[in-house]
Amino acid sequence: MLRSRGVSKYILKYIVIVCAVGLGSAIPLANTHIMIQNQPTETTFSNQNSFVEAVVSKNVDGDTIHIKINNKDYPLRLIGVNSPEYMKPDSPVEYYGKEASEFTKSKLMIGRKIWLENDSSITDKYDRLLKYVWLEKPEQANESEIRTKMFNAILVLKGYAKVMTILPDAKYSDCFIKFEKEAHSENKGLWNIK
Numbered sequence: 001m002l003r004s005r006g007v008s009k010y011i012l013k014y015i016v017i018v019c020a021v022g023l024g025s026a027i028p029l030a031n032t033h034i035m036i037q038n039q040p041t042e043t044t045f046s047n048q049n050s051f052v053e054a055v056v057s058k059n060v061d062g063d064t065i066h067i068k069i070n071n072k073d074y075p076l077r078l079i080g081v082n083s084p085e086y087m088k089p090d091s092p093v094e095y096y097g098k099e100a101s102e103f104t105k106s107k108l109m110i111g112r113k114i115w116l117e118n119d120s121s122i123t124d125k126y127d128r129l130l131k132y133v134w135l136e137k138p139e140q141a142n143e144s145e146i147r148t149k150m151f152n153a154i155l156v157l158k159g160y161a162k163v164m165t166i167l168p169d170a171k172y173s174d175c176f177i178k179f180e181k182e183a184h185s186e187n188k189g190l191w192n193i194k
Helices: 009-022 097-107 143-149 151-157 173-185
Strands: 034-037 051-061 064-069 072-078 113-117 129-134 162-167
Touching (some): 051 097, 072 151, 097 151, 129 151, 143 151, 151 173, 162 173
Parallel strands (some): 034 162
Antiparallel strands (some): 051 064, 051 113, 113 129
């Protein structure tokens, strides 16, 4: 019936997504994290659960940076989180986007040594590495270390990002959801809407 009116399923999906994003702050906390199915893609990085040392080479926005490994530059998207848009071409700056971007720049300064951890997927559809970024190499990767050493989690705890779980990359999603609830209940960052 919709096709007979000239509205394709793709346009309908787009409208639903735009409406969902626009109403994001009105949706109860239990529905703020997004779960999407994603297929892993290949690159030169292995998928083992070890930590790779890297150096920050560029800041893009709150959840995207560039890193160098062996003098080769790679774009990197933080797994499991989504900060408000600030530098996306042809997109408006979203509430708290500038603050999230500035926070990332202050913590992931160019030249800073970081440790990268894999989940299931290696890259996204834009060929950015998908990683958990650790400020210090963890010893046990328990909740205490995740709170204090993993930058993805710190963004959520301080209210600079919301949880965005894209399957199959969900290793820390339970922690991230817990941290988002804490940030929301304490009105931190983007949750401090008046």
